[in-house]
Amino acid sequence: xxxxxxxxxxxxxxxxxxxNWAVIDCRFSLQDTExxxxxxxxxxxxxxxxxxxxxxxxxxxxxxxxxxxxxPTMDEFEQTLSQWGISDETQVVVYDDWGxxxxxxxxxxxxxxxxxxxxxxxxxxxxxxxxxxPVRGGEERREPAKFTARPRPELLADAEEVAGSxxxxxxxxxxxxxxxxxxxxxxxxxxxxxxxxxxxxxFYANNLHEGRFLxxxxxxxxxxxxxxxxxxxxxxxxxxxxxxxxxxxxxxxxAGIGEARVYPGSWSEWITNPExxxxxxxx
Numbered sequence: 001x002x003x004x005x006x007x008x009x010x011x012x013x014x015x016x017x018x019x020n021w022a023v024i025d026c027r028f029s030l031q032d033t034e035x036x037x038x039x040x041x042x043x044x045x046x047x048x049x050x051x052x053x054x055x056x057x058x059x060x061x062x063x064x065x066x067x068x069x070x071x072p073t074m075d076e077f078e079q080t081l082s083q084w085g086i087s088d089e090t091q092v093v094v095y096d097d098w099g100x101x102x103x104x105x106x107x108x109x110x111x112x113x114x115x116x117x118x119x120x121x122x123x124x125x126x127x128x129x130x131x132x133x134p135v136r137g138g139e140e141r142r143e144p145a146k147f148t149a150r151p152r153p154e155l156l157a158d159a160e161e162v163a164g165s166x167x168x169x170x171x172x173x174x175x176x177x178x179x180x181x182x183x184x185x186x187x188x189x190x191x192x193x194x195x196x197x198x199x200x201x202x203f204y205a206n207n208l209h210e211g212r213f214l215x216x217x218x219x220x221x222x223x224x225x226x227x228x229x230x231x232x233x234x235x236x237x238x239x240x241x242x243x244x245x246x247x248x249x250x251x252x253x254x255a256g257i258g259e260a261r262v263y264p265g266s267w268s269e270w271i272t273n274p275e276x277x278x279x280x281x282x283x
Contacts, residue, residue: 002091002117005254006213009127012093016046016134022086022142023048026057026096026103027125030189036096045095045125046134049084049142053243056080057105067269068189068241069105077113078149085142088115095121095128099208101244108246108262114150120250123212157236157263159270165236166198166277172230173199176239176248177267184280189240192271194278196238202226204239204247219255232258238266 003011015021025048027036033054040050051057059072072080086092092110094103100120110118121128129135157171165171175195180186182201184193195201206222207213214222227235232252237245242264249260270276 003093003119004116005119005250006122007093007119008122009131009133012045012121012128013133015091018091020089021091021093022084024084024092024094024103024106025050025125026053026094026106027098028053028096028102036102039097041137041139043129043135043137044140045128046136047140048095049140051084051094051106053102053105057109064272065269066272067265067267069243070269071109071112071242071264074113074149074151077109078147081110081113081115081147083144085145086115086147087145088148090117090145092118093121094118095124097125099205099211099247100124100213100250101204101247104246104250105243108155108249111259112152112155113147114152115147126211154233155259155261157261159263159265159273159276162196162236162238162263162270163276166196169198170234172227172235173263174226174235174237174248175199175201175267176204176237176245177201178203178205181240184278190268190271192278194280195267196270197277197279199238199279200226202248204244204251207247207251213251213254216255219251220257223252223255223257227252227257232260235260236263237261238263238270240266241268242266 029035058069094106096102103120175182182195187193237248239245
């Protein structure tokens with residue numbers, strides 16, 4: 001059975017030499033966008049390739065139209081995955097040093113492409129290094145492979161659908177950012193502060209304890225009151241630019257609740273249209 005949500009370091013280390021497994025290092029800093037690549041070159045999990053959030057996991061920016069991290073086209077991403085040596089049969093493991101906040105973006109993008117054999121390394125780089133698992137420096141490469149996209153558009157929500165739900169209430173919109181950003185009190189990344197009206201807040205970091213995901217039963221207790229009786233497909237997560245929202249989608253699936261949706265444009269796309277409403281007080 002493939003790993004589809006979370007994988008432990010113990011499970012991962014047993015497959016380091018498996019050519020049908022691909023490991024992707026997603027370390028990244030918003031404050032220093034080359035920090036992750038430098039850290040990767042210094043030391044990474046043996047065999048791991050590097051994925052840059054801006055270059056590999058995002059498409060072309062269109063100021064005033066797109067989010068800060070718009071999705072690449074499916075054709076573009078299909079080519080990237082093929083170049084990384086990921087085929088339709090490859091088990092992918094992704095990791096970072098931020099509790100999975102960046103790695104979850106790649107996890108979700110692969111599911112969006114129809115590839116379910118992808119898991120986030122629990123504890124990420126800090127756990128791997130702390131346990132003295134095999135590492136090395138420099139660059140890695142894999143032989144190119146043929147990846148075939150099997151699109152899953154049902155995993156996405158767009159701004160129009162989210163806007164329509166404000167009045168109808170047919171979707172539960174959940175903001176994954178820190179509470180102070182949700183309330184518009186400490187916005188450091190985007191020119192407009194606040195949140196989408198009707199959205200509730202669930203900070204993605206609440207999915208973690210000491211850098212690891214909470215057990216599924218604890219996540220279920222965490223998300224249960226938030227979601228209630230809604231089907232998972234009526235839950236839409238967003239964040240600042242479509243990155244940490246995927247962490248909540250991962251946590252929900254790991255908890256066994258179901259597969260939620262993501263609004264990839266998120267807050268940084270929402271505010272490009274001044275006609276879209278903004279809220280700052282608790283709903």
